[in-house]
Amino acid sequence: MESGFDAAFSTGLALKEKQIQQNYRPIIGIHKWFARRPGTLFRSLMLAEFCESGTLKDNFWIAQKFRGVIGDPFMGGGTPVFEANRLGFHVVGCDINPMAHWIVRQSLSELEINTFRKEAERLVQSVQQKVDRLYQTTCLDCGKEAEVKYFMWVKTAPCPKCHGINDLFPGYLLAEAVRHPKNLLLCSGCGTLNEFSELPTRKSPAICKSCEQPVHIEGNVSKKKLDCCHCGHGFSISQFKKPPAHRMWAIEYHCEACYHTKAGRQFKAPDANDLKKFHLAKKKLASLSDSLPIPEDPIPAGDESDRLHRWGYSKYRELFNERQLLGLGFLLKGIVAISDIPVREALLTVFSDTLRYQNMLCRYDTYALKCQDIFSIHGFPVGLIQCENNLLGIEKVGSGAFVHFVEKYIRAKQYCLAPFETRQKGGKKETVPIPGETIKATLVSGQPSGFKTKQAFLINQPSQAVPLTKDSLDGVFTDPPYYDNVQYAELIDFCFVWLRQVLGEKFPGFRAPSTRSAEELTGNETEKRGLEHFTNGLSEVFTHFAQALKVGGPFVFTYHHNDPTAYLPLVVAILDAQLICTATLPAAGEMSASLHIAKTGSSILDSVFVCRKMTRNQQKNEQLELLTVQPQVECFKILKDDGLMMQQAGVRVSKGDLRCLMAGHVARLATRILQSKWDRFLPLKVKMDMATECIKKISDQVEIEFAVTEVSDFLAVSKRNEPSLVEK
Numbered sequence: 001m002e003s004g005f006d007a008a009f010s011t012g013l014a015l016k017e018k019q020i021q022q023n024y025r026p027i028i029g030i031h032k033w034f035a036r037r038p039g040t041l042f043r044s045l046m047l048a049e050f051c052e053s054g055t056l057k058d059n060f061w062i063a064q065k066f067r068g069v070i071g072d073p074f075m076g077g078g079t080p081v082f083e084a085n086r087l088g089f090h091v092v093g094c095d096i097n098p099m100a101h102w103i104v105r106q107s108l109s110e111l112e113i114n115t116f117r118k119e120a121e122r123l124v125q126s127v128q129q130k131v132d133r134l135y136q137t138t139c140l141d142c143g144k145e146a147e148v149k150y151f152m153w154v155k156t157a158p159c160p161k162c163h164g165i166n167d168l169f170p171g172y173l174l175a176e177a178v179r180h181p182k183n184l185l186l187c188s189g190c191g192t193l194n195e196f197s198e199l200p201t202r203k204s205p206a207i208c209k210s211c212e213q214p215v216h217i218e219g220n221v222s223k224k225k226l227d228c229c230h231c232g233h234g235f236s237i238s239q240f241k242k243p244p245a246h247r248m249w250a251i252e253y254h255c256e257a258c259y260h261t262k263a264g265r266q267f268k269a270p271d272a273n274d275l276k277k278f279h280l281a282k283k284k285l286a287s288l289s290d291s292l293p294i295p296e297d298p299i300p301a302g303d304e305s306d307r308l309h310r311w312g313y314s315k316y317r318e319l320f321n322e323r324q325l326l327g328l329g330f331l332l333k334g335i336v337a338i339s340d341i342p343v344r345e346a347l348l349t350v351f352s353d354t355l356r357y358q359n360m361l362c363r364y365d366t367y368a369l370k371c372q373d374i375f376s377i378h379g380f381p382v383g384l385i386q387c388e389n390n391l392l393g394i395e396k397v398g399s400g401a402f403v404h405f406v407e408k409y410i411r412a413k414q415y416c417l418a419p420f421e422t423r424q425k426g427g428k429k430e431t432v433p434i435p436g437e438t439i440k441a442t443l444v445s446g447q448p449s450g451f452k453t454k455q456a457f458l459i460n461q462p463s464q465a466v467p468l469t470k471d472s473l474d475g476v477f478t479d480p481p482y483y484d485n486v487q488y489a490e491l492i493d494f495c496f497v498w499l500r501q502v503l504g505e506k507f508p509g510f511r512a513p514s515t516r517s518a519e520e521l522t523g524n525e526t527e528k529r530g531l532e533h534f535t536n537g538l539s540e541v542f543t544h545f546a547q548a549l550k551v552g553g554p555f556v557f558t559y560h561h562n563d564p565t566a567y568l569p570l571v572v573a574i575l576d577a578q579l580i581c582t583a584t585l586p587a588a589g590e591m592s593a594s595l596h597i598a599k600t601g602s603s604i605l606d607s608v609f610v611c612r613k614m615t616r617n618q619q620k621n622e623q624l625e626l627l628t629v630q631p632q633v634e635c636f637k638i639l640k641d642d643g644l645m646m647q648q649a650g651v652r653v654s655k656g657d658l659r660c661l662m663a664g665h666v667a668r669l670a671t672r673i674l675q676s677k678w679d680r681f682l683p684l685k686v687k688m689d690m691a692t693e694c695i696k697k698i699s700d701q702v703e704i705e706f707a708v709t710e711v712s713d714f715l716a717v718s719k720r721n722e723p724s725l726v727e728k
């Protein structure tokens, strides 16, 4: 793999995959998981390792039937596990989080798609009868009943001086003149929605068509401060003792009778009927609440969930409004009553995933004109304007509602039966079927064996402690937690508290009140889990899985962090596990990085650490080879090659990217230099100090900043001379 992995080719594919995500690998549509890596990367790595002949560029499009077992100690949403299964391998996958385990299980298990579709339709119909009217509004154009796509809400707060209620608008723009013909803005004076070709600002405002007051994009709240609209008193909105109240201020709807006569979307300010309907939902919920499965769980403190506490939320149910709770309660109750177990479990998964778009943290994207996923960043961002989505959804209209998620699940399952790749040809996307491959497995409860079926041993435990047989794995491919990058458990508890109400009886992982665990390998300030905890745990897991690996087998993992000290745990873990790191390869990183990383100028690339389990003799030979290595020369040359390959693949390589790749090379060299004197039984602190010192020494020799600038300049020049080789 060290030589057969074509980083430019693989990254070129990964970039495409990142662009179209679910259309490229629809299997990720089973359920959200955080920080997924591209599937094309893991397919490339496995092919580079296990194909006996041919180039990666050729082999990539051909079905493979490898035999053996691949392990993944941090399977998360399952990307390496799926890719290994697809290539014919048995898999042993482990994750501490019961939701991750559930998602991979659902992805690999069989489902009768027609039955699933029929049951889903029946369910939707029965819930529709109960809630449909609550999602209807009167069309402004024809006066008929139309379907609401989104209700817009704004947070409100009482003035501390006069107690008058104030809306909290950061801005008054509802739709940009991109997908809608004109800019749509609210008049804060009278509540009318106005359309303007130009964007009015406070400096040059427009005039409201109803009340003739000035209208502008700037809201009444800036940096959490506002002046009371009743008494003029200035106050700030930083502390909430109970969940904030909301006021409905706009609706986007879809009128089947007249939408085709309109050049854009249909919006309105809510009328008395719309408000009445919400009131009705409230009353209905109050009368039914006890009979509906709605979680009462408190939100525990946490690095991410503390933000919710600051906004006054103390229970998960408070993150939903009454209409959402009512509809979700009906849906879940309906799903639980389904007798076909695989169908019921599949619909539970759909339900759980839909929650992301059915809560009062969702925002409305004023550019794309749709509701945004609460997890579009890895946290719980609380905004001032929230978007309430239609629950069941209008077929082929809008997104993020239940019927859309049913379709997404079906597409995922169909993909598993006939996986494909996507290729650019003559500027067009072309789907390339790979007949002979499938993604499915027989779930087993012990070490996989035999050749009749592809098996998956999925374990929901901390990987430090899973039962593994010595020399039983042909490879380990994993995407570990990147220290404090994502608080998996804190985030996914949002879905988990709903499912645990119904899955706890059958699945022990769903009995605990939360998916949080002291053994989760993440840095977490609230839980006081620092670098030592992460290093120690990673070392245990690596050691454990390396023991299960056959001699010569690859132990491959991705990593990146903008803080160079976060590479220290890798050095200790690799050395403790007695693995030899033979290469660090550049690759495209997180799938959705565009959203929350791109803007920060941080790296979007990962280092792929390729390590091997070696015999004593092989280790000695490697040691001899090392004597000829000069860190500054080696790192500089490799970084330049990395940069060139990434540029060829179409990456705009930033200095942040180069710094991360360099940190990967430095870490690899550190493992090589320390290998001969490493004693894994030394106290953790001593080992961490040794690694720190070694990394520092290499970093000084390499002169990282100098190298990064040199390579960056070099890339800029070569880009001007030779445009990207990848077809756009």
Ligand SMILES: C[S@+](CC[C@H](N)C(=O)[O-])C[C@H]1O[C@@H](n2cnc3c(N)ncnc32)[C@H](O)[C@@H]1O
Binding pocket: 034, 035, 036, 073, 074, 075, 076, 077, 094, 095, 096, 097, 100, 461, 462, 463, 464, 479, 480, 481, 482, 483, 485, 486, 488, 519, 520, 521, 522, 537
């Ligand atoms: C596949 S995701 C990695 C995503 C990405 N690399 C990132 O930026 O963090 C890592 C997975 O490790 C799991 N995990 C964390 N600690 C674990 C442990 N002790 N044992 C098993 N799995 C663990 C998490 O639940 C998560 O699903």
Ligand SMILES: [Zn+2]
Binding pocket: 139, 140, 141, 142, 143, 144, 146, 255, 256, 257, 258, 259
């Ligand atoms: Zn109409």
Ligand SMILES: [Zn+2]
Binding pocket: 159, 160, 161, 162, 163, 164, 228, 229, 230, 231, 232, 233
């Ligand atoms: Zn006031």
Ligand SMILES: [Zn+2]
Binding pocket: 187, 188, 189, 190, 191, 192, 208, 209, 210, 211, 212, 213
């Ligand atoms: Zn007005």
